[in-house]
Amino acid sequence: MSIKFRLTVMSFLQFFVWGAWLITIGTYCFNAKGWTGAEFGAIFSTLGLSSLFMPAITGIIADKWINAEKLYGILHIFYGIILFFVPKVNDPNTLYYVIFGAMICYMPTISLSNSIAYNILKNNKYDVVKDFPPIRVWGTIGFIIAMWLTNIFSSETPPEFIKDFGLGIGKFIADVFGSPIFANQFYIAAFFAIILGVYSFTLPKCPPQKLIADDASLAEQLGLNAFKLFSNSKMAMFLLFSLFLGAALQLTNMYGDSYLDDFGKITEYKKTFVVEGRTFIMSISQISETLFILAIPFFLKRFGIKRVMLISMFAWVLRFGLFAYGNPTDGLWMIILSCIVYGMAFDFFNISGSLFVETTTDSKIRSSAQGLFMMMTNGVGAYLGSKISGIVIDEYFTHDGLKDWHNIWFSFAIYSLIIAVLFGLFFKHKHVPEDVAEIAH
Incomplete structure (x- = not known):
C-alpha cells in the first residue's frame, strides 16, 4: 500500500468522524431533546474552547516526548469512546462536559494529522506542496460522505429514494445500542474514530523533533511570544x-x-x-x-x-x-x-x-x-x-x-x-x- 494512499485514508477518516455529527447535532439538541438555544450554544462552544489550548499542548507533547502518530491514535480512540456515551446523556449540562471531553481529544488531531502527513511525505522524498493538497481534499470528501450516511441511517425520515434501506440499517444500529435512531450519528462517528485510532499505529513513525529547547520558557513552548x-x-x-x-x-x-x-x-x-x-x-x-x-x-x-x-x-x-x-x-x-x-x-x-x-x-x-x-x-x-x-x-x-x-x-x-x-x-x-x-x- 503506497504512502500517499495510507495518508489519504487517514485524511478521509479524520474528517469523516467529525462530519458524521457536526452539522446535525443542532437538530439533535433542538428537535430530539427539546433543549434551548443557550443550552445548545454552550455545547457547541466547546469546539472553540478546546481549540484555545489543546493544539498547543499536544504540539508540545508530540515535539518533545511521544511519536505524533501514536499520540494521534490515542486521542482518536478516546474521542470514539466518549462519543459512545453521548446518546445516553439526557441533560444538556452533562452533555456539555461530554462533548467538551470529546473535543479536547478531537480538535488537536486536526493539526496533528497535517503534521503527520508533512513529516511522512518529506521523509519519503515527496513534494509536500504538490502532493499534500490531493491527500487533504479527501478529508473534505470524508466529511461529505459522513453527512450523507447520517442523513440515511440516523433519521426516521430518510430521502424517499433510499428510505427502506436507510430505515432498515438505521433501526438495526439503534436496536444494537438500545438508543433512538437519531442517535446513530454518534455511534457511526465513534466506531470509525476507534478504527482510525488503531489504524494510525500502523503509519510510519513520526518521532519527536525536539525543536523546542529544554530551557525554553513556558511562554515560548506554548507559542505565547506571538502575542x-x-x-x-x-x-x-x-x-x-x-x-x-x-x-x-x-x-x-x-x-x-x-x-x-x-x-x-x-x-x-x-x-x-x-x-x-x-x-x-x-x-x-x-x-x-x-x-x-x-x-x-x-x-x-x-x-x-x-x-x-x-x-x-x-x-x-x-x-x-x-x-x-x-x-x-x-x-x-x-x-x-x-x-x-x-x-x-x-x-x-x-x-x-x-x-x-x-x-x-x-x-x-x-x-x-x-x-x-x-x-x-x-x-x-x-x-x-x-x-x-x-x-x-x-x-x-x-x-x-x-x-x-x-x-x-x-x-x-x-x-x-x-x-x-x-x-x-x-x-x-x-x-x-x-x-x-x-x-x-
Missing part, C-alpha cells in the same frame, strides 16, 4: 477582525440542519427533499469548499489578500441573507446558492488570512503567529459566536417554542455586513503580487 504581535497596530486590527468574523464561521454548521428540518413543521414543505434530504443539501457547502480552494491562487494574484478577505466577508452576508429568504419550493435556488457561496466565504478568509500572517510576521515566530490567528478565529471567535448566538436566539427570535429563522439569518447577515464595511474602512494593506507569488512557490 507581542498585538503591539503592531495593523496586525492587532487584523486579529481583532479575525475574532469578529470567527464568531460567524460556524453559525451555519450550528444551525443550518435545524433550519432546514424546521421547514418540516410547515405542511406545504413537509415532504420536500430539502427536509428529508437536508444533510445532502448542506453537504453542497463542503463540495463548494473543494472547488473554491482551487480558485484561490487566481483571486489572490488578481485582487490581493485584503480584497480576497473582503470578498469572503461579503460572501458571508450572501450566505446568511440567502438562507433568510430561501424556502424548499420557489426559494430553493436561494438555499442552493447559499450553500455554493459558503465555499468562498469559508475558504477565502481562512487561507488569505493565513497568507497575510505568513507574509507579514518574523520567521522566528511565524508558526506561533499562525497558531494565534487560528486561536482568534476557531478559538475565541467560535466560542463567543456559539455562546452569544444561542442566548440571542432564545431571547429575541424564539416564540412559543418556534424559531424565527428569517430574522435569525437576517441578523447574522447584518452583523457580517457591518464587519465587512468596518474591515474595508479601517484595515490598510497594500497588494504586493510578489508576496503571493513567493508563497505560491
Whole structure:
C-alpha cells in the first residue's frame, strides 16, 4: 500500500468522524431533546474552547516526548469512546462536559494529522506542496460522505429514494445500542474514530523533533511570544477582525440542519427533499469548499489578500441573507446558492488570512503567529459566536417554542455586513503580487 494512499485514508477518516455529527447535532439538541438555544450554544462552544489550548499542548507533547502518530491514535480512540456515551446523556449540562471531553481529544488531531502527513511525505522524498493538497481534499470528501450516511441511517425520515434501506440499517444500529435512531450519528462517528485510532499505529513513525529547547520558557513552548504581535497596530486590527468574523464561521454548521428540518413543521414543505434530504443539501457547502480552494491562487494574484478577505466577508452576508429568504419550493435556488457561496466565504478568509500572517510576521515566530490567528478565529471567535448566538436566539427570535429563522439569518447577515464595511474602512494593506507569488512557490 503506497504512502500517499495510507495518508489519504487517514485524511478521509479524520474528517469523516467529525462530519458524521457536526452539522446535525443542532437538530439533535433542538428537535430530539427539546433543549434551548443557550443550552445548545454552550455545547457547541466547546469546539472553540478546546481549540484555545489543546493544539498547543499536544504540539508540545508530540515535539518533545511521544511519536505524533501514536499520540494521534490515542486521542482518536478516546474521542470514539466518549462519543459512545453521548446518546445516553439526557441533560444538556452533562452533555456539555461530554462533548467538551470529546473535543479536547478531537480538535488537536486536526493539526496533528497535517503534521503527520508533512513529516511522512518529506521523509519519503515527496513534494509536500504538490502532493499534500490531493491527500487533504479527501478529508473534505470524508466529511461529505459522513453527512450523507447520517442523513440515511440516523433519521426516521430518510430521502424517499433510499428510505427502506436507510430505515432498515438505521433501526438495526439503534436496536444494537438500545438508543433512538437519531442517535446513530454518534455511534457511526465513534466506531470509525476507534478504527482510525488503531489504524494510525500502523503509519510510519513520526518521532519527536525536539525543536523546542529544554530551557525554553513556558511562554515560548506554548507559542505565547506571538502575542507581542498585538503591539503592531495593523496586525492587532487584523486579529481583532479575525475574532469578529470567527464568531460567524460556524453559525451555519450550528444551525443550518435545524433550519432546514424546521421547514418540516410547515405542511406545504413537509415532504420536500430539502427536509428529508437536508444533510445532502448542506453537504453542497463542503463540495463548494473543494472547488473554491482551487480558485484561490487566481483571486489572490488578481485582487490581493485584503480584497480576497473582503470578498469572503461579503460572501458571508450572501450566505446568511440567502438562507433568510430561501424556502424548499420557489426559494430553493436561494438555499442552493447559499450553500455554493459558503465555499468562498469559508475558504477565502481562512487561507488569505493565513497568507497575510505568513507574509507579514518574523520567521522566528511565524508558526506561533499562525497558531494565534487560528486561536482568534476557531478559538475565541467560535466560542463567543456559539455562546452569544444561542442566548440571542432564545431571547429575541424564539416564540412559543418556534424559531424565527428569517430574522435569525437576517441578523447574522447584518452583523457580517457591518464587519465587512468596518474591515474595508479601517484595515490598510497594500497588494504586493510578489508576496503571493513567493508563497505560491
